[in-house]
Amino acid sequence: MQIKVAIVDDDKDMRTSLATLIRRTGSLQLLGEYSNGEIAMEEIPRQPPDVVLMDINMPGMGGIECVRRLKAIIPAVQVLMLTVYEDSDSLFNSLKAGASGYLLKRTSSSKLLEAVRDVHAGGSPMSPQLARRLVQFFSKPQDVSPVSQLSPGEREFLQLLSKGYVYKEIAEKMGISTDTVRYYVRTVYEKLHVHSRTEAVVKFLNG
Incomplete structure (x- = not known):
């Protein structure tokens, strides 16, 4: 059973690279690739994928807002955020919006494919750098009265x-x-x- 995937990214080269990777992987099926959140919100609900690879920083509707809206319409969809930056705020806001995983765009192809399978299976894949940030955040002593x-x-x-x-x-x-x-x-x-x-x-x- 193939995992159905959609890509949302305003960077054409990144979109093409991801699309090529998915098409070459027998266990995955590419349903669509979209250049911004607005188009994704129109098209994805018509043919819901299992996993969405979502860029965070896009003009117009950003990736975090797109995740929030998609999850409201298709609760079962799993969203894997892709970003260039190791930004704690974006990480936390993405997870709060409903994303299930968070990777840096420089993640290797093999790790990315592993993350797609992982998120589809119910996991929460994350780049080691970002996982450390999350652990550090929750390890901080809470505000004392x-x-x-x-x-x-x-x-x-x-x-x-x-x-x-x-x-x-x-x-x-x-x-x-x-x-x-x-x-x-x-x-x-x-x-x-x-x-x-x-x-x-x-x-x-x-x-």
Whole structure:
């Protein structure tokens, strides 16, 4: 059973090269090649392929928008993005739009054919460079809440402040001087990025 493929790329040489490669591969069948997203959106739904090789940067409708629209009409189609650039934003936006794989255009012919078969089988082929970017992105520590940066003393201070105690009462309850309470005020305001007692309490209670 041949895998039906369509190509969407505004670069004529790239389109021709991909078309020739697919025609020479017995397990693949070329259904069409299109020079922009607008033509692809008109033609592809008439004869849906299994896999679309999609350029990202095209004049008019870009590849990411074309993927989004195609997936809305033909949910089963698998889209393999092809790009010249190792661009993290384009990678993430393509995947969010519904693309299943993402390769650099300089990928070898054998790797490209392997990726077409892989994406058709349910895989998510990706260039090693881009896979590393994806891993690095999800390996980054997530944003930490400013409240979690507070010391135990600062937390106790805010707890008492939220109950309506004035600074002198807080000093007595915590067994510290009023100067230390004022120090807590400065550090808490700085850590929570607030400018008033009310702001500090609200941010603390909302965690």
